[in-house]
Amino acid sequence: MIRLDDRLVCLRFETMKAVSALAAVRHLLDTGAVRRGDTLLDSSSGIYAYALALACHRYGMRCHIVGSTTVDRTLHTQLAVLGATLEQMEPCSDLKLDQKRRVERVHEILAEHPGYHWMRQYHDDVHYLGYRAIADRIREAVGGAAGLTLVGGVGSGASTGALARYLRGAGDPAHPPADVQLVGVQPYGSLTFGAEHVPDPEIIIAGIGSSIPFGNVAHELYDTLHWISFDAALAGSVDLLRRHAVFAGLSTGAGYLAARHERERAPERTVVFIAADTGHRYVDTVYARHREAAALADLAPREVRDQRQLALPWSRMHWNRAPAPAGRRRGAGRGCGGCVGGAARGGRAGSMTKRGNR
Structure with a gap:
């Protein structure tokens, strides 16, 4: 955890989804859903592929990934060294189509290999388990604060949703209900909270948005939403490195932008934002363009009352823990057995608190 100032904290990971993948695989082994030597299968745009490969490496499993067209050479090499099988989609300028094709390919593989276990990172609540130790x-780190605001990319819902539930108590008698506000960050073009009608001319930020319904996004957990464009997220990423020496991915830049705004609106609250990965795979697409980055002082969100008012580069809306929009109802998780309210297995998160450069 990196403290950027007295009330702004960066929760930094090298590979965030390793937390959820390790706990999920361990749970599946403990419950007998899979055995050592089995093949675990899923689709990924990058971070989860590496996380699942690490978990399979630790627990003696085989790993099969249907990868996005955005998987770069570095990740490809890492997966190969770890012994994972990667099927990468053909180049495609439309990431919505890329996501759809990946899911279709997963179903084809399952038909060919019914013994494979589909991890269903987008649909199974088992991926919530690992975040209890992080909570x-x-x-x-921030105990005793007047209130906590958690900011992060929505994506599959596992990281922000699980952390909010655990931090709020989630029926755990050891931790009474706490004042935790959850702020979700979405790219334009993502249908999860109804922004599929507003395209981003640059790119939909893979990993924090979706072109298909995700079954483990609990919409009713979110208090506020920020939709942030590629250009605005780029400015956030560059400023975070320049101002605080934190080198992180594009979704972190978007989260940092939203977190600064929430911090200014409620100076009495502590704001924690998630940095899901490092900035290495964004060197060419983001950091090499640092001279194009807008000054954060020139950026502010457009406050909207509903999705019809959304507009680039940045919009903010009160969600007020409302249920999912029509057609995006949350599906039942599989293989978790009500895991979010139960005890997660595993050790504590071992990160070190320090103050970021200013």
């Missing part, structure tokens, strides 16, 4: 770490 405990946050609680220790």
Whole structure:
């Protein structure tokens, strides 16, 4: 955890989804859903592929990934060294089509290999489990604050949704209900919260948005939403490195932008934002364009009352823990057995608190 100022904290990961993948695989082994030597299968745009490969490497499993067209050479090499099988989609300028094709390919593989276990990172609540230890770490670091605001990319819902539930208590008698506001970050073009009608001319930020319904996004957990364009997220990423020496991915730039705004609106609250990965795979697409980055002082969100008012480069809306929009109802998780309210297995998160450069 990197403290950028007295009330702004960066929760930094090298590979965030390793937390969820390790706990999920361990849970599946413990419950007998899979055995060592089995093949675990899923689709990924990058971070989860590496996380699942690491988990399979640790627990003696085989790993099969249907990868996005955005998987770069570095990740391709890492997966190969870890022994994972990668099927990468053909180049495609439309990431919505890329996501759809990946899911179709997963179903084809399952038909060919019914013994494979589909991890269903977008639909199974088992991926919430690993974040309990992270929530405990946050609680220790910022305990006693008047209120906590958690900011992060929505994506499959596992990271922000799980952390909010655990931090709010989630029926755990050891931790009474806490004042935790959850702020979700979405790219334009994502249908999860109804922004599919507003395209971003640059790119939909893979990993924090979706062109298909995700079954484990609990819409009713979110208080506020920010939709942030590629250009605005780029400015956030560059400023975070320049101002605080934190080198992180594009979704982190978007989260940092939203977190600064929430911090200014409620100076009495502590704001924690998630940095899901490092900035290495964004060197050419983001950091090499640092001279194009807008000054953050020139950026502010457009406050909207509903999705019809959304507009680039940045919009903000109160969600007020409302249920999912029509057609995006949350599906039942599989293989977790009500895991979010139960005890997650595993050790504590071992990160070190320090103050970021200013």
